[in-house]
Amino acid sequence: MDLLPNSAPLATKLRNTLVQYHSIAESEWRVAKKTKDATVWRKPSEEFSGYLYKAQGVVEDVTNRIVDHIRPGPYRLDWDSLMTTMDIMETFEENCCVMRYTTAGQLWNIIAPREFVDFSYTTSYEDGLLTCGISLDYGEVRPNFVRGFNHPCGWFCVPLKDYPSHSLLTGYIQTELRGMLPQSAVDTAMSSTLANFYSDLKKALKT
Numbered sequence: 001m002d003l004l005p006n007s008a009p010l011a012t013k014l015r016n017t018l019v020q021y022h023s024i025a026e027s028e029w030r031v032a033k034k035t036k037d038a039t040v041w042r043k044p045s046e047e048f049s050g051y052l053y054k055a056q057g058v059v060e061d062v063t064n065r066i067v068d069h070i071r072p073g074p075y076r077l078d079w080d081s082l083m084t085t086m087d088i089m090e091t092f093e094e095n096c097c098v099m100r101y102t103t104a105g106q107l108w109n110i111i112a113p114r115e116f117v118d119f120s121y122t123t124s125y126e127d128g129l130l131t132c133g134i135s136l137d138y139g140e141v142r143p144n145f146v147r148g149f150n151h152p153c154g155w156f157c158v159p160l161k162d163y164p165s166h167s168l169l170t171g172y173i174q175t176e177l178r179g180m181l182p183q184s185a186v187d188t189a190m191s192s193t194l195a196n197f198y199s200d201l202k203k204a205l206k207t
């Protein structure tokens with residue numbers, strides 16, 4: 001088990017990595033799934049043997065309210081259908097924390113429930129916000145869960161220039177689910193999870 005890292009350099013490195021993902025040329029992405037709410041692309045990850053996923057869609061709400069529903073806090077557990085528990089383990093400052101969360105089984109439990117311990121950081125980006133995270137090898141693994149690992153991931157949320165009450169939400173996710181899983185099952189689950197994330201979020205914001 002590792003000690004908790006120094007939060008400031010980790011936050012800076014994480015932000016820089018996400019900004020780098022945000023500048024990857026469109027030609028490098030391949031469409032993985034399209035729904036009325038979002039488009040999901042993927043490309044090989046440089047962090048591990050799986051994929052880096054990009055998801056994007058317009059959400060009809062203001063940036064701050066959207067990010068409040070995504071980042072660690074009271075809203076996320078209420079609407080995210082994949083997340084089953086969430087505990088904030090450590091808080092460094094208002095926009096920086098370590099959280100532990102668990103996810104439900106997927107694909108008829110081919111993918112068993114997972115547990116993650118993530119460092120989370122929320123900061124300003126252009127006219128909006130970026131909330132990002134990375135997993136830590138920290139804390140004991142709960143029984144009956146496989147510990148997954150999130151390589152650098154995050155959500156950019158910026159207001160649309162002509163419609164400031166609408167926001168463009170762009171996510172970058174590269175989750176190493178670990179355990180003995182066929183890659184095709186992982187790819188199916190990740191694309192569907194990201195598309196569902198948008199529809200679940202939109203429903204939550206309307207209530």
